[in-house]
Amino acid sequence: MSLLDIRNLTVKFGGLTAIEDFSMNVKEGEIHSLIGPNGAGKTTVFNVITGVVKPVAGRILFDGTDITKEETHKIVKFGISRTFQSVVVFKYMTVLENLYLGYHSRLNISMLNEIIPNKKSSEQIWNMYRSALEIADFLDLKTRLLSYAGMIPFAAQKMVEIGRALMSKPKLLLLDEPAAGLTEVETEKLKKIIRLIRDKLKITILLVEHDMPIVMSISDKITVLDFGRKISEGAPEQVRKDPKVIKAYLGESESA
């Protein structure tokens, strides 16, 4: 079943057409990668899915609901969360507090009960704490919960960002270049975690990534963008051999 259905999307920034008539389907339970050379439009697709950028044409259906015109906070409630290309942690907050931030869409506490807790609000805070512990355990962050997020190693900060995205209990997780800046060993660990997120937490994954070995080894399906248009789609071995994909990437390295 298709969890995310992007139909005929077009996005313009002034005179620049960043995405043109782009369609793709992400099936429930899959790790689906969206790749393409620099500036192809991958992050823009994420920004449209999460309501940050509005398209001039096209629709985004999530779990059968049209979310094209929804605001970002509503989209999180529908079950989509994301990480960002440059790691975004609140450096002067602890790892635990950073994780808590991802839970806000699940909290339903009045301002009064934030100051004077009642049974319902205390229960919710307790559940938030339990979720944070479970996620910290899952991401190997348990010993860092009380450290300032800005003081822990870069790879652990990336885990905090993933953890914060998991705290909203999404059905779909959008990962924007999670391997950027990681060493080979850290990338291997990340790969395992992405698989576990899908297999154990049953969360569907849409991955934007430049690291081809990771993309080729963990993706069920790959969609390739170039200059805002879809140029290829299919299983990794199929996409890897596609002359259009080879040409798009060669063009990039020639101009670099």
Ligand SMILES: Nc1ncnc2c1ncn2[C@@H]1O[C@H](COP(=O)(O)OP(=O)(O)OP(=O)(O)O)[C@@H](O)[C@H]1O
């Ligand atoms: N807010 C914006 N205003 C104007 N142009 C933008 C904006 N966001 C993106 N663009 C342009 O849209 C195009 C697609 O950008 P986008 O960041 O989506 O590409 P990308 O595939 O994610 O690139 P990279 O792999 O380098 O991160 C680029 O030409 C970019 O300069």
